[in-house]
Amino acid sequence: MLTIGKLGKAAGVKVPTIRYYEQIGLLPEAERSAGNQRLYGHKAQERLAFIRHARDLGFTLEAIRDLLSLSDRPDQSCAAADAIAKAQLAEVESRLARLTALKAELERMVVQCAGGSIADCPVIEVLSDHSLCATDHRHPESEVPS
Amino acid sequence: MLTIGKLGKAAGVKVPTIRYYEQIGLLPEAERSAGNQRLYGHKAQERLAFIRHARDLGFTLEAIRDLLSLSDRPDQSCAAADAIAKAQLAEVESRLARLTALKAELERMVVQCAGGSIADCPVIEVLSDHSLCATDHRHPESEVPS
């Protein structure tokens, strides 16, 4: 049995984050020692590692909640899990597209600046006027159907 | 003089957002009509367009605050503004790198799944065990959706 600190170190998750996950029901309530401290076994360790890895891959806590409850029913079809992963891939691809456009505009800005005064700085100029941009980088309203 | 609604439409910013910007001091307190409604002139319109564009390029409100106060002193050197833009470019590049790795892992996951049961699903398997990943996509920093 691990204390919360050891568990956190083992999984690469900060202690308050573990307590937060318990609070929102992503982790079950931990067993307690005689002195009321949380104790974790192997199962909790695996569950936390799963959460951590999914967070690292950009899944939201809501998606992780669904993935966890799916993984608790191993004999069912994995279609729902795959759909969540595909939605996450689509989300990542759309962010990637947007960031690529942003990078291009920011590069244009900083390259054009010759280091003069603010009045002539292309950085300030471009920020004041989107029509000076080469691409349409504006924030799209993203929606994810369920 | 524009009312807050017209200004919002003109700049592509929602009304509560404009009030929020005023509240945090990013926009100056607006003039008021006889009936206590906010009224905006050309200068406010430009300032809001600047903010909107910088937000679209991913700058934080803190960075925008600095950029705005720099642009109010046109005869000074633009070095500070350029530094902010360069930092933003670096931030975007680092997010881009991370998202590229994420995309690769997510693609591997969804491609490998043949559509069986959860017990054999590569999606769940990979999420349970980072050593099945091809890249080291982990990064304790900066998972901020833009």
Add this chain to the structure above:
DNA sequence: CTTGAAGCTATAGTTGCTAGAGACATTAGG
């Protein structure tokens, strides 16, 4: 036995908005 690290609960703060309630102002139609 004492000290310092680690744990506990509870609350509030972060970023950049967005949503609601309930009241007042303005505008268009009849």
Add this chain to the structure above:
DNA sequence: CCTAATGTCTCTAGCAACTATAGCTTCAAG
């Protein structure tokens, strides 16, 4: 001119996903 429909006002609370603080208690090492 009256009314109904918007628009605007202030204020408060909520969203994700934590992080930080305060003021305790418990545990492990020396």
